[in-house]
Amino acid sequence: MPLIRIFAALVICSLAFSQSLMAKEIVIKFSHVTTEKTPKGKAAKYLQELVAQRLKGKVRIDVYPNSQLYNDKEVLKALLLNDVQMAAPSLSKFGKFTKKWGLFDLPFLFKDDNAVACFTNGPKGQALLNAANNKGLQGLGYWLNGMKQLSANKPLIVPDDAKGEKFRIMSSDVLEAQFKAVNANPQKMSFSEVYNALSTGVIDGQENTWSNIRTKKFFEVQSDFTESNHGVLEYILVTSTEFWNSLPKDIQTELAAIIKEATLKETQWALEAAQADKEFIIASGRTKIHTLTNDQAALWATAMKPVWKQFEGNVGKDNIDAVIQCGQ
Numbered sequence: 001m002p003l004i005r006i007f008a009a010l011v012i013c014s015l016a017f018s019q020s021l022m023a024k025e026i027v028i029k030f031s032h033v034t035t036e037k038t039p040k041g042k043a044a045k046y047l048q049e050l051v052a053q054r055l056k057g058k059v060r061i062d063v064y065p066n067s068q069l070y071n072d073k074e075v076l077k078a079l080l081l082n083d084v085q086m087a088a089p090s091l092s093k094f095g096k097f098t099k100k101w102g103l104f105d106l107p108f109l110f111k112d113d114n115a116v117a118c119f120t121n122g123p124k125g126q127a128l129l130n131a132a133n134n135k136g137l138q139g140l141g142y143w144l145n146g147m148k149q150l151s152a153n154k155p156l157i158v159p160d161d162a163k164g165e166k167f168r169i170m171s172s173d174v175l176e177a178q179f180k181a182v183n184a185n186p187q188k189m190s191f192s193e194v195y196n197a198l199s200t201g202v203i204d205g206q207e208n209t210w211s212n213i214r215t216k217k218f219f220e221v222q223s224d225f226t227e228s229n230h231g232v233l234e235y236i237l238v239t240s241t242e243f244w245n246s247l248p249k250d251i252q253t254e255l256a257a258i259i260k261e262a263t264l265k266e267t268q269w270a271l272e273a274a275q276a277d278k279e280f281i282i283a284s285g286r287t288k289i290h291t292l293t294n295d296q297a298a299l300w301a302t303a304m305k306p307v308w309k310q311f312e313g314n315v316g317k318d319n320i321d322a323v324i325q326c327g328q
Contacts, residue, residue: 026251028061030086031069031078033191035215039273040088040143040235041065043266050258058251061086071190073171079240080136088143088235092172099314100131101236105174106311107181107304109320110232111327113271116144118326120234124319129236138241140256141263144270145209145233151222152205155290159183159303168194168206175207177307178231182300191216198222209233211270214277219287227278227291230300237263 030048034040048061070078072089076097079087091101103109110116119125120142129139150156152165163183169175171188179186187203191212197203199221206218212233213219237259244252282289292300308320 025057026059026247028059028086029064029069029084030061030088031064031075031084032088033067033072034065034212036065038211038215039145039266039269042269043143043262044088046265047258047262050262051255054258055251055254059255067192071192073190076137079238079243082240082243085243086140086237086239088237090145090170091234091236092170092175094132094137094236095171095173097132097135097137099311100128100316100319102172102174102311103128103315103319103323104232104234105172105178106308106315106320107178107230108301109308109323110147112229113144113147113232113274115323115327116232116234117267119323122322122326124322128319132238133241136241138239138244140237140239140244140259143235143237143263143266145235146211146270146274147229148207148209148231148233149213150205150207150226150228150230151213151218151224151287153223155224155288156205156226156228157290157292157296158299165204166202168197168203174307174311177310178304181304181307194218195221207231209274210277210281211273214280219281219284222287225281225287225289227289228297228300230304 030044032040032044036042036045044063044065048063051059051061069075069084072087072093075084075087075089076093078084091104094101110119125142129141132139150162152162154161156162159182162179164185166185166187167179168189169179169186170191176186176188189197189203194203194206195216195218198206198218205222207230208218213225219225247255278289281287312320
């Protein structure tokens with residue numbers, strides 16, 4: 001065969017091989033720790049469905065809920081190793097990657113869900129999605145869970161009621177300081193371990209949203225809940241910067257649009273779940289729910305507010321001011 005034909009054949013084979021690589025479906029493993037019945041679990045499935053519809057043959061998302069692959073601590077390492085490509089941990093879990101996201105843990109900073117949405121959708125909140133870029137992580141969107149409530153096997157009405165109690169917290173220095181401010185003993189623990197720890201008395205109480213309290217059945221092993229709304233539990237949909245930047249630009253653009261749509265849906269589900277799950281827990285008759293008066297809530301806020309100043313340098317005073325403005 002003449003050399004020109006051999007060369008032409010090699011070029012054709014090379015082009016065909018390149019095209020086959022370009023056409024190869026991108027698989028995104030999405031690992032999270034909650035059940036499929038939570039707003040986050042439902043949103044992950046919705047995201048999977050939207051991608052299947054609009055990026056069929058180009059991108060596929062495989063969802064692994066309920067800590068099937070990793071807990072929230074392990075999944076961040078897995079992201080950086082490309083063992084998974086997407087996760088949605090609480091913002092509390094990123095202390096080693098950025099101190100900025102500790103803003104969302106500050107007690108009594110976010111007035112309500114509207115203040116959360118105002119901040120996360122605004123310029124300051126959107127800029128914070130990039131806070132861990134230098135550590136290899138890219139925030140893609142904020143997924144709301146809801147406002148947090150306190151629980152224990154005793155009524156928690158005033159700050160002194162928390163004295164000496166062992167509370168489970170996520171791996172957050174801000175949350176640790178929050179409970180120390182009321183002379184409680186914070187215990188860092190994985191979410192998947194909380195139910196057993198409560199039922200066996202390893203810990204006395206915890207803080208969480210109505211959605212997580214219901215789906216993880218914490219109300220079955222805690223005699224009292226306080227509707228404190230003292231903080232927000234916000235997740236961040238996150239990937240690695242390396243993976244995100246490796247995506248073809250058209251895929252990246254379409255995926256970002258799909259994520260935005262799924263994020264809006266997740267927020268809607270979170271708001272609906274908060275009230276429905278609270279009502280379910282009340283109807284169960286398994287626990288007592290105490291609602292703080294304005295004066296009682298003010299006592300908790302006053303006791304915990306020094307934590308703002310303690311972490312102001314980490315989270316940024318400008319960000320704190322922006323949240324306060326959203327609550328006015």
